[in-house]
Amino acid sequence: MDYAGRVVVITGASSGIGEQSAEEFAKLRANVILVSRNEEKLKEVEKKLSKYKTNVFVYACDISKKNQVETMGKIIIEKFGTVDVLVNNAGFGIHNTVNETKIEEMESQMMTNFFGTMYCTKVFLPKMLEQRSGHIVNVASVAGSIGLPGMASYCASKFAMFGFSESLSHELKGTGVGITVVSPIMVRTNFFNHASFGKMPRYSATSLSSKTVANAVVRAASSPRLEIVVPQFVRFAIWIKQTLPYLINPIIGGIFRKSMKSKMD
Numbered sequence: 001m002d003y004a005g006r007v008v009v010i011t012g013a014s015s016g017i018g019e020q021s022a023e024e025f026a027k028l029r030a031n032v033i034l035v036s037r038n039e040e041k042l043k044e045v046e047k048k049l050s051k052y053k054t055n056v057f058v059y060a061c062d063i064s065k066k067n068q069v070e071t072m073g074k075i076i077i078e079k080f081g082t083v084d085v086l087v088n089n090a091g092f093g094i095h096n097t098v099n100e101t102k103i104e105e106m107e108s109q110m111m112t113n114f115f116g117t118m119y120c121t122k123v124f125l126p127k128m129l130e131q132r133s134g135h136i137v138n139v140a141s142v143a144g145s146i147g148l149p150g151m152a153s154y155c156a157s158k159f160a161m162f163g164f165s166e167s168l169s170h171e172l173k174g175t176g177v178g179i180t181v182v183s184p185i186m187v188r189t190n191f192f193n194h195a196s197f198g199k200m201p202r203y204s205a206t207s208l209s210s211k212t213v214a215n216a217v218v219r220a221a222s223s224p225r226l227e228i229v230v231p232q233f234v235r236f237a238i239w240i241k242q243t244l245p246y247l248i249n250p251i252i253g254g255i256f257r258k259s260m261k262s263k264m265d
């Protein structure tokens with residue numbers, strides 16, 4: 001796919017997977033719109049991308065706020081006239097038991113990870129349908145298919161994101177607009193810097209780089225598939241969990257007890 005001159009909006013572009021995805025699209029000479037709450041960090045990313053000689057536009061927005069997203073949509077469409085790719089990537093997770101997680105913490109994950117995705121989709125989808133082209137890439141997680149203990153509200157937000165995307169994919173058949181979910185597992189980003197992860201080991205030898213996931217995001221932007229799991233073999237774990245839950249659930253439970261212990265140590 002030739003992305004030169006295309007308009008790509010990326011939420012959560014100030015860090016990690018979003019920042020790296022912005023760089024991969026900039027290398028392909030797409031016009032990249034960087035969205036997150038922290039304007040200063042976005043400007044640093046903009047500076048880093050200036051070597052690619054394409055248009056980079058910074059827009060500070062809290063995607064969990066419907067009004068802010070609506071204004072962002074209007075401004076971006078007014079300025080660029082179109083949107084070709086929307087990458088719904090902004091998100092975060094809080095690690096704790098359901099009993100000890102505050103209700104506001106549960107709500108905030110849902111507001112950003114799920115409602116933020118929905119708000120952004122609602123503001124850009126009409127333009128894509130009108131022009132009969134475009135692609136939505138939703139960065140979910142393997143936690144959108146497997147309920148991980150200690151991450152109940154995060155998982156709920158990603159399950160919701162996946163269900164929303166799957167439903168929408170049926171509606172989009174024949175419209176010229178596509179949707180693909182990218183579901184990674186364990187990526188070396190700032191995601192695990194949230195205080196709730198305590199002293200848990202941040203990464204393992206098998207953790208992915210944000211570049212690996214960003215490459216999947218670029219692939220996803222022209223893919224006819226509903227979901228790309230990164231790395232691919234993890235799709236097998238999802239299949240086992242869905243087909244033989246009694247085999248995999250005791251293993252997940254064991255990992256949870258170990259992780260809660262390492263958080264306290």
Ligand SMILES: NC(=O)c1ccc[n+]([C@@H]2O[C@H](COP(=O)([O-])OP(=O)(O)OC[C@H]3O[C@@H](n4cnc5c(N)ncnc54)[C@H](OP(=O)(O)O)[C@@H]3O)[C@@H](O)[C@H]2O)c1
Binds near residue numbers: 036038113140189190
């Ligand atoms: N790291 C992993 O292991 C992993 C695995 C699977 C899926 N994911 C998913 O990948 C996505 C990107 O995460 P990451 O790993 O790259 O983490 P990250 O480095 O912490 O990046 C998260 C990004 O989301 C933005 N963000 C958070 N809340 C926002 C809000 N309300 N409005 C706008 N932007 C917001 C942050 O920017 P500001 O702070 O500037 O707003 C930041 O740019 C998330 O959806 C995450 O759930 C991550």
